[in-house]
Amino acid sequence: MTTTTLQLLKCGLRFDPPTLVITYKDWKANKLRRRSMPLRSFTKHSNISSAIKELTENKRHARFVQLLPEAQLHRLLTIMKDKLCGMSLEVSIARNNDIDTLDPNEDLNKVDPETLTRKKLQMDSTFEKNRKKPGDPDFQYNVEIDFETELGRVETSGWDSGDGSDPEF
Amino acid sequence: MAQVAQPDYDKPDDSGEIRVKVICLGDSAVGKSKLVERFLMDGYKPQQLSTYALTLFNHKTEINGQKVSVDFWDTAGQERFNNMHPSYYHQAHACILVFDTTRKVTYKNLPQWLKELREYRPEIPCLCAANKIDVDTSVTKKTFNFAKKHNMPFYFVSASDGTNVVRLFRDAIKAAMKYKSNPTDIMDEIMQELENFDLDPGNSNGDSSTDKKSKSAIGSPATDDGVVIS
Ligand SMILES: Nc1nc2c(ncn2[C@@H]2O[C@H](COP(=O)(O)OP(=O)(O)O)[C@@H](O)[C@H]2O)c(=O)[nH]1
Ligand SMILES: [Mg+2]
Numbered sequence: 126m127t128t129t130t131l132q133l134l135k136c137g138l139r140f141d142p143p144t145l146v147i148t149y150k151d152w153k154a155n156k157l158r159r160r161s162m163p164l165r166s167f168t169k170h171s172n173i174s175s176a177i178k179e180l181t182e183n184k185r186h187a188r189f190v191q192l193l194p195e196a197q198l199h200r201l202l203t204i205m206k207d208k209l210c211g212m213s214l215e216v217s218i219a220r221n222n223d224i225d226t227l228d229p230n231e232d233l234n235k236v237d238p239e240t241l242t243r244k245k246l247q248m249d250s251t252f253e254k255n256r257k258k259p260g261d262p263d264f265q266y267n268v269e270i271d272f273e274t275e276l277g278r279v280e281t282s283g284w285d286s287g288d289g290s291d292p293e294f
Numbered sequence: 295m296a297q298v299a300q301p302d303y304d305k306p307d308d309s310g311e312i313r314v315k316v317i318c319l320g321d322s323a324v325g326k327s328k329l330v331e332r333f334l335m336d337g338y339k340p341q342q343l344s345t346y347a348l349t350l351f352n353h354k355t356e357i358n359g360q361k362v363s364v365d366f367w368d369t370a371g372q373e374r375f376n377n378m379h380p381s382y383y384h385q386a387h388a389c390i391l392v393f394d395t396t397r398k399v400t401y402k403n404l405p406q407w408l409k410e411l412r413e414y415r416p417e418i419p420c421l422c423a424a425n426k427i428d429v430d431t432s433v434t435k436k437t438f439n440f441a442k443k444h445n446m447p448f449y450f451v452s453a454s455d456g457t458n459v460v461r462l463f464r465d466a467i468k469a470a471m472k473y474k475s476n477p478t479d480i481m482d483e484i485m486q487e488l489e490n491f492d493l494d495p496g497n498s499n500g501d502s503s504t505d506k507k508s509k510s511a512i513g514s515p516a517t518d519d520g521v522v523i524s
Pocket of ligand 1: 247250321322324326328329425426427428429451452454
């Protein structure tokens with residue numbers, strides 16, 4: 126049986142005991158179903174990426190976990206972890222909204238690895254949308270486009286001046 | 295992934311093959327890894343350096359009838375600490391310095407990356423890549439002075455739609471080969487080549503859709519019987 130007959134409708138958490146819950150439509154059986162996946166070994170010290178790996182490798186849960194976008198899984202498990210750390214749901218959701226928002230001025234060298242992973246997952250949606258890959262009708266391995274030379278460009282990016290942080294060396 | 299020791303790029307080449315090392319530098323998430331992936335497509339064999347968390351990808355090709363074995367080095371996240379382990383720079387023959395055209399801060403950090411590169415490798419050719427032009431192609435009409443100021447060839451690229459990725463990497467390999475055989479003024483030659491480009495504004499295809507932050511549709515927080523929907 127393939128996962129294609131299953132359609133994710135909702136996903137969420139039950140906190141006690143820590144459980145990942147999804148509702149989905151089983152189109153083959155034409156039924157609405159709910160599935161609970163207990164996060165047995167999950168603690169406030171758990172590493173989110175490892176926990177996700179465990180879930181996706183779990184034979185019983187894999188095909189349901191697969192229905193969830195990876196960014197959503199990170200978000201849900203982080204909310205669970207925040208809860209286990211004693212954070213209020215409100216604060217946790219606000220914090221997670223921030224993580225899932227790309228701020229072009231944020232220096233991503235300075236964020237923790239989990240946040241960086243999630244920022245990259247957000248970037249992936251544009252990356253995938255614009256992507257040309259083998260098999261696409263207009264895919265070419267070598268795409269050369271000659272843009273105007275520096276001298277021919279008329280607009281300035283505005284990125285070279287302004288804040289004086291362009292040290293000479 | 296295979297675990298290997300750091301190769302010695304100064305050892306004489308057997309089998310008539312030139313062996314070069316090309317490194318990628320730049321901030322977290324500018325697209326260094328995606329660019330290497332796009333250039334190598336599925337023909338890449340990542341190897342993990344046993345001693346340090348660095349990844350290298352070997353690529354064999356032929357440039358002007360000369361067989362060359364290129365190792366592209368990619369970081370495994372050390373750019374987070376704003377500097378790289380010295381072994382990353384050791385014996386490198388060329389560098390691709392990348393920034394993200396959607397994030398000014400990554401452009402502002404270029405001088406620091408270049409400074410660190412020059413501490414270890416004062417002379418190797420360095421090429422500058424402005425990545426993610428697919429997000430808003432109008433950036434290709436704008437001036438970025440960093441590359442010119444430091445006499446580097448400059449490329450508008452997209453790891454997503456492939457624009458100029460092969461050109462960038464081939465030029466980097468050529469520069470690395472030339473540096474290895476004759477460490478002089480290669481950059482001037484590449485600069486000259488680049489200045490000979492035709493001006494063809496009608497050529498900049500692709501849509502300029504802007505980057506909408508798409509959150510998952512499963513949306514807003516709500517509860518039912520103790521279930522939090524996030
Ligand atoms: N739209 C777009 N996104 C890109 C492009 N290259 C990389 N990305 C996105 O940027 C994220 C970071 O890229 P990555 O190669 O991991 O960056 P690195 O940290 O410099 O190695 C990826 O997850 C992609 O979603 C590109 O050319 N266009
Ligand atoms: Mg990377």
